[in-house]
Amino acid sequence: MLPSLTVEKRTLGVTFPTGDQADVLVWAPTPDFVAIKLTETDEVIPLQKEALGYWYVKTARIKPDTCYTFVLNHETECQDPASLSQPEGIQGPSQAVDTGSFHWEDQGWVVPSLDDLIIYEIHTGTYTGKGTFAALETKLEYLKELGVNAVEIMPIGQFSNSRNWGYDGVFTYAVQNTYGGAKDFQRLINACHYKGIAVILDVVYNHFGPDGNFLTHFGPYLTDKYRTPWGNAVNFDDAWCDGVRRHILENVLMWFRDFHVDALRLDAAHAIKDCSPVHILQEVRQYVDQLMETTGRRHYLIAECDLNDPRFITPLAEQGYGMDAQWIDEFHHSLRVTVGEKRTGYYADFDGISHLAKSFRDAYVYDGQFSEVRKKLFGRSAEKNPGQQFIVFSQNHDQVGNRRLGERSSQLYSFDTVKIMAGTVLVSPYIPMLFMGEEWGETNPFFYFVSHSEPALAESVKQGRQDEFAAEHDDGDVPDPQKELTYDQAKLQWNLLEQEPHRTLLQYYQTLLALRRQLPALHRLNRERINVTVAEEQQTLVLHRWYKDQHVLCLLNFSKKPQLIAPSSVDADGQWQKLLDSADCQWQGLSQTEISSAPVSWDGNTPVAIPAESLIIYAQGHEQSHINLPNPIS
CATH class of the missing domain: 2.60.40.10 (Immunoglobulins)
Structure with missing residues (x-):
């Protein structure tokens, strides 16, 4: 039966x-x-x-x-x-x-609410020297001291050999053996929950990879009815689709129920093709809701989606797909252009600081305007969706690894720019996400790497990378994804934590994270209590956020010259206290002896001089003595 x-x-x-x-x-x-x-x-x-x-x-x-x-x-x-x-x-x-058979010890665990999350993205293989779940477990105390409360782990489905991003696998259920397998993954999650850290797992339901793909022997797991950038789409609505849908539904439930994963991040959800009366994402939501009713545990569904379509994050009751949150690349793109990224490729649609201000207000930059890159009107308004439905970042695995040389922000921008980029993300009215190592300015690249078992496939991937970056041939060869050296160079250098300026940057991130947690005006992701003022010629932005009687003012100067912020840019009266100044010598902002000219106490009626490429945070309606700044990580 x-x-x-x-x-x-x-x-x-x-x-x-x-x-x-x-x-x-x-x-x-x-x-x-x-x-x-x-x-x-x-x-x-x-x-x-x-x-x-x-x-x-x-x-x-x-x-x-x-x-x-x-x-x-x-x-x-x-x-x-x-x-x-x-x-x-x-x-x-x-x-x-x-x-x-695993003995869980997290019976009292309660996943943080969405607006409490501070996410840290990890690739298991390159996060530590050993590249295993057990080695990652030794870093949990560090993550807790840093101030994050959720780790997002890139895909762990079994892939060929030991080097891969994980997005082109075939084994949706099997946990990568070189990472430690299923039992070690359960142990890691148990340990994360003990430390107060939620676990988000990256999963891929839009395609199956080519290496070792045997699924067609069993049935039509894929369909040629649709194409994705990676080949034929997963069969969610063609002949024999019911078995494929069950394959995915059981996988979702397994991660939540049997591994105690707290959230799934669905890779490229826009490439999940389904014209069924009930979209597969809606069915996933329905089954996860049933599971939560049964277990009493909360689980989140997060979509990566570049369609600027709020339907993905609209509840089922309102005919949406019911995802809890989504990644928002447009915040990243606007920020990158603001700090000097060339307007080429997908950056061509973004003009810098005015679009950054729009993303602060509206999440989506494009919500119905004409997109030059796409050559069409693009997006819909997300005005009804709260801030906790959007995840923002200044770096992630895609935005770093899909560069020709895999450069991180620390290799592309000045130390002061890196600090203001971090601040921009962490004062936003959205869920922030860090990419592993950014908090200390990791200098190793994060390349795209594979270890395919089929030589022809490995050569095809290598050639594909060469062709993708052919226009940049003057800068040298594209690193070969198949070479072990390409993988080894992507590993984090934990010894940098004891060196400058990395140690100072780490303490700066700690302080920003502590302010975000402890200031309700930053912590509460209410998009209706926000005001953004931009001076495009000066390249300055004033972000005002408030909650009840507390107000926080974030003054950002992206230009390479000092600028004056006029009182007319500030829409709240009263005395302001300076909580953080990225240009202070404490953060190696000006010189080791110079002190920022921004006043410690400010009446809001006189112009404030903001040093070049810096962020200043003022607050009122709180007691400074209630702000507990963290001890430096030892």
Whole structure:
């Protein structure tokens, strides 16, 4: 009998619902015969054909850690599409895992609310020298002292060998073996929750990668009805789509229920093609809501989407897709052009500080205007969506890694510019996200890297990168994604924390994060209590945010000259106290002995001189003694 999809347990693949017997369920509408083969003994156990293309058997001969393959039509051996473990990599057999055997200690854990989140994006393989979950676990105290309360982990689905971003995998369920596998991932999440840190997992539901892709032997996981930038789309609405939809739905539920992941970030949700009456994202939302009712735990769904369409983050009850939040690239693009990025490629649509001000107010820069890059009217207004539905950043894996030389901000801009960029993100009325190492100005690049098992595929990826950056040929060759050196150069240099100016920058980030947490006017993401004033010729921006009787004023000077902020730019009376000045010698802003001329106490009636490339934060309606600045990270 075909097990039904339920939020209470996983049914696809090999599961252990009773402990003494294993259930085996695989969706394979294409073959006429399906069996499971035990690797150690070569024993072949036929499966019974069920309805809707499923095959099923219950057996006592499979135990946790048993390695196996599926035999299709008596001749083709394939791994399990719902494999949880590939101990020998993508070409080896699958391994049964009993996720229910892990002893969780996070029963009292409550995920922070969206407007409390401060996210830190991590690539497991390059975050530490060892590149494992266990090594990442040793850095949790550092992250807590830094002031973040959520880590976003780039995709961990099994990929070829040990070097990959993770976005072109085939094994949606299997946790990368070189990172430590399923058990170590559970241990990491358990430890994160103990430290008060939420876990966001990056997942890819818009395509499957080419390396080791065996899925077509089972059924039409992909459709040629739509194309994505990475090939055929995942089959969500074509013939036999129901089995594919279940494959994704069970995967979503597994991460939340069996691994205690707090949120999923859905990669390139705009490339999830579905014209069904109920979009797959809506169905995901429905099942996650059922799971939350069952477990009492809160889980978030975050979309990466470049359509500027609030439908993705509009509730189901209002005919939206029901995602909780989304990445907003346009804030990043506006900020980058403001600090000097050339207006080429997708930056061509952004004019700098006026668009940055619009993003502060409206999230989307394009909400119906004509886009020169797209050659069409683009976007819709998101005026009804609160600030906690948008995630902003000055760097992320894409924006760094998709540059020809993988340069981080610390290699592209001055130390003062890096500080004002950090401040711009952290005083915004949106959820902020940092990219690993930016808080100390990591100087190693973050390249695009792979370790494909197929030589022809590796060469194709290499050539694709060369072609992408052909116009920049005068600057040298594009780093070969396949080379181990390309991967090794992307690893963080933790020794920089003890060196200047990295240590000062780290303390600066700590202080900004502490102010954001402790000042309600910054902490509360109410987009209606914000005022933005721009002087384009001066390249200055005044951001005024308030909550109840507390007001925070952020004065930003992006120009390379000192500028005067006139009182007319400020729309609140009263005495202001300076809380942070990025140009102070404390932050190596001017010189080691010079002091910023911005007054410590300001009446709001006289012009304030703002040093070049600097940020000043003033506040009123609070007691300075209540601001607890962190001790430097030891």
